[in-house]
Amino acid sequence: MLEETLTYALIKVMKAHRNQLAAELGPLGLHAGQELLLNQLWRQDGLCQGELITRLGVEPPTVTKTLQRLERAGLVRRAPDPGRARVTRVYLTDAGKALQKPVEDIWKRLDEELLRGFDADERTLLARLVRAIPH
Structure with missing residues (x-):
């Protein structure tokens, strides 16, 4: 039975934890997952979208949508990279910094x-043990 597997137990724990x-x-005005993107900017402000995609290990549309929501909420702003015309950098606003x-x-x-x-x-x-689980 699925209910007897470790995978099932882990999923139940993670679902309850994510809901909490x-x-x-x-x-704070955040949805679960948005804090993970903000965390990358708290660690290194001014990342480009490609760097965020790589660091978070998610699909580009996920980062695009999250950035749009965070920008609308006034937590981040985007600005062109002065040295690379086709690159946009993402910066925390004061409100975004205050959430850390x-x-x-x-x-x-x-x-x-x-x-x-x-x-x-x-x-x-x-x-x-949890950190040793391949992902």
């Missing part, structure tokens, strides 16, 4: 909730 994440991000701490706090809190009930050794082991 979406509920937490909503009051609240989003990071949400992710840390959700990690704590996810790991509640595990001791330190189990947390370390689980993190190691």
Whole structure:
């Protein structure tokens, strides 16, 4: 039975976790997944769309749509690359920069909730095992 597989259990956990994440991000004006793009800009502002696609490992239309929504929300702005006429860079606005701490706090809190009930050794082991899963 599918319900007895590890894949099924992982999908159930991830779906519940993503729903919880979406509920937490909503009051910040974000949809789940948008914070992943913002995170790349928090790490290195001024990336081009191609760099975001590569870093996020998603299809170009996904990044295009996400950027359009973030731009409409006033969280990012696009500007031409001064050295390369056909390249557009993406920059955080002050509002986009201000979301970094609240989003990071949400992710840390959700990690704590996810790991509640595990001791330190189990947390370390689980993190190691999950990171070892090919993706």
